[in-house]
Amino acid sequence: MKIGLVGLNQTGKTTIFNLLTGREEGSQAPAGKSAANTGVGLVPDSRIDFLSQMFKPKKITYAQIELTDVAGFSATGEGQKSGAAKFLNDVRPCEALIHVLRAFESDSVIHEQGAIDPARDLEAVETEMLFADLELVEKRIDRIKTGKKMTKENADELARLERCFAWLEGGGTMREMELSEEERIAIRNYAFLTEKPRLAVVNLDESQFKKKDYPNKEAVRSLCSQLNIPLLELCGEMELEISRLPEEDKLMFMEDLGLSEPGIAVLARAVYGLLGLISFLTAGEDEVRAWTIEEGTSARAAAGKIHSDIERGFIRAEVVKFEDIKSLGSMAKVKEKGLFRLEGKEYTVIDGDIINFRFNV
Numbered sequence: 001m002k003i004g005l006v007g008l009n010q011t012g013k014t015t016i017f018n019l020l021t022g023r024e025e026g027s028q029a030p031a032g033k034s035a036a037n038t039g040v041g042l043v044p045d046s047r048i049d050f051l052s053q054m055f056k057p058k059k060i061t062y063a064q065i066e067l068t069d070v071a072g073f074s075a076t077g078e079g080q081k082s083g084a085a086k087f088l089n090d091v092r093p094c095e096a097l098i099h100v101l102r103a104f105e106s107d108s109v110i111h112e113q114g115a116i117d118p119a120r121d122l123e124a125v126e127t128e129m130l131f132a133d134l135e136l137v138e139k140r141i142d143r144i145k146t147g148k149k150m151t152k153e154n155a156d157e158l159a160r161l162e163r164c165f166a167w168l169e170g171g172g173t174m175r176e177m178e179l180s181e182e183e184r185i186a187i188r189n190y191a192f193l194t195e196k197p198r199l200a201v202v203n204l205d206e207s208q209f210k211k212k213d214y215p216n217k218e219a220v221r222s223l224c225s226q227l228n229i230p231l232l233e234l235c236g237e238m239e240l241e242i243s244r245l246p247e248e249d250k251l252m253f254m255e256d257l258g259l260s261e262p263g264i265a266v267l268a269r270a271v272y273g274l275l276g277l278i279s280f281l282t283a284g285e286d287e288v289r290a291w292t293i294e295e296g297t298s299a300r301a302a303a304g305k306i307h308s309d310i311e312r313g314f315i316r317a318e319v320v321k322f323e324d325i326k327s328l329g330s331m332a333k334v335k336e337k338g339l340f341r342l343e344g345k346e347y348t349v350i351d352g353d354i355i356n357f358r359f360n361v
Contacts, residue, residue, distance in 0.1 A: 001292075002066045003271050004036075004094030006087070008121050009072040010109050012203040013100040015236040017069040019243060019264045020271075036090040037069040043272045043279075044265040045290055047322050047352055051283045054330075061289040063279050065271055068094055073128075074112055088132045088193065096197040096274045098267075099125060099229070103214035104205035104237070118202050119219035126227065129193035130168060136190060137165045160186060168194070176228065197274045200224050201267060202233045209235040210257075232270060234263035278351035281322065282306070293349060300345035303357045313361035317343045322352040 007013045014037070017023075021039035043063040052060050073087040091097065101118035102111060113120070144150075144158045160183060167177045173194035179187070187195075200220070208214040214233075224231040242250055242262050254262065272292075279290040280302055291305045299319075304311030324339045325331060334340050349355070 001096070001275055001277070002068060002094050003096050003098060003274070004068045004070045004091050005098045005100055006070045006091060006125060007072055007100040008102070008124065009074055009112060011072065011100045011102040011121070012104065012236040013072060014069055015240060016098075016100055016201065016203065016264075016267075017067060019236065019239050020065075020067055020268060036071060039067050039069075041065050041067050041268055041271075043268045043290070044261070045269075045279065047281060047326075048288055048290055050326060051281065051288045051322075051354070054325075055283050055285055055288055057283075057285055057288045059287040059289075061287060063272060063277075063290040063292045065268065070094070088128065091129070091193060092191050094196065096271070097199070098271060099198060099200045101200060101202045101220065103202050103208060103217075103233075104235075105208075106205070116215045117219075118214075119216050119223045122200060122220060122223055122229075126173075126194075130171070130173070133174060133192050133194050134165065134168045136192070137161050137168065140190075141165065157186075173227070198227075198229045199270055199274055200229050200231045202231065204233060204235045206235055206238050209233075209238060230270065230274075232263070232267055234267065239264045278349070280349050280351075280353045280355050282356070283354055295351075297349050298345060299343055299347040299349055299355070299357075302349045302355070303359065306357070309361045310357050310359045313359035314345050315358040315360055317345075317347060318356040318358065319343050319347070320354045321350075322354055325354060 005013050005017050017037065017039065020041035022042070023039060041064065043065060045062055048060060048062055068090065070087060070090045099122055101121050103116060103118050105116065141158065141161050144154050144161075147154065150158075164174065164177070164187070168174070174187070174192040175195045175197070202214065202220060204214055221231060238257075239262055242253060243264070245253060250262075254260070276295045277292055278295050278297075279292060282289050282291065291302070293302050293305055299317040300311055300314045303314050303317070319341045320331065320334050320339065324334050324337075328334050328337065328339075331340075
């Protein structure tokens with residue numbers, strides 16, 4: 001799963017990228033590179049931490065997300081068209097998007113449009129993607145109409161695209177358009193930008209974070225609500241400071257700020273959930289690991305995430321709820337209480353299930 005971090009120039013987007021991927025500041029790809037900067041981020045999980053303390057495994061593996069730091073583009077000024085074209089080209093392969101919006105004030109990093117307005121900036125990026133989708137549909141409609149032969153498939157596609165064009169022209173996004181499952185599958189190859197799941201992150205300065213206030217706060221919240229985009233607020237500068245502290249000092253620093261965990265950890269989990277993904281867990285002396293699956297996955301299909309042989313030879317899934325093992329303190333006590341279950345291949349795996357698969361090949 002590839003998540004794109006998008007936004008205008010000078011939003012602090014690369015700082016958020018570095019925090020999510022654990023990169024040191026300054027280790028990102030130099031500006032001007034043709035390829036977008038990519039990296040892998042771990043999804044923090046207190047369940048993995050707890051099980052690791054219990055089993056003392058040789059290896060610990062968290063769920064991962066692939067991140068792309070898409071080069072920002074200017075919403076005004078020279079080079080706007082070429083910058084937007086590159087931006088759109090880099091965004092298209094991403095499966096979900098994080099809008100990084102600037103709220104922080106800085107005398108050394110001046111916003112290109114002067115005043116700070118995250119709602120305006122979000123609208124600028126959303127509008128760019130909407131126009132890109134309109135252009136894509138318009139070109140495809142023109143290609144079908146000017147073609148030498150109109151097949152039934154072409155006619156069906158044309159009718160579908162004309163509906164899409166009317167919807168987009170009215171300001172709707174492809175994510176919100178009412179389509180049947182069959183129609184959704186039919187338009188998948190277009191990779192519409194406005195169909196991608198999105199999350200908005202407002203990047204605050206420390207003063208704004210402590211006051212819980214920033215310029216045009218209600219406007220951006222209202223816009224996100226209108227667009228059905230989840231919104232998170234964090235301070236990239238402060239998160240960077242937290243990430244550099246020794247573990248014991250981190251807890252003290254966060255306690256002073258009234259935080260139970262770093263905001264970047266909340267963001268990582270929000271990104272993980274953006275695509276409807278969950279984790280099931282495996283635990284033992286060799287490894288404690290989170291396995292990424294889609295919500296609603298069957299036990300047999302989940303087994304295939306570990307190895308195709310386990311899926312093929314699936315017999316039963318031994319399932320324990322994480323909360324049960326956490327409250328009782330050991331697997332032996334879970335079994336004593338009768339909370340150890342055997343499930344069949346059609347069992348729907350739940351986030352946090354600890355599973356051992358029985359199989360025979």
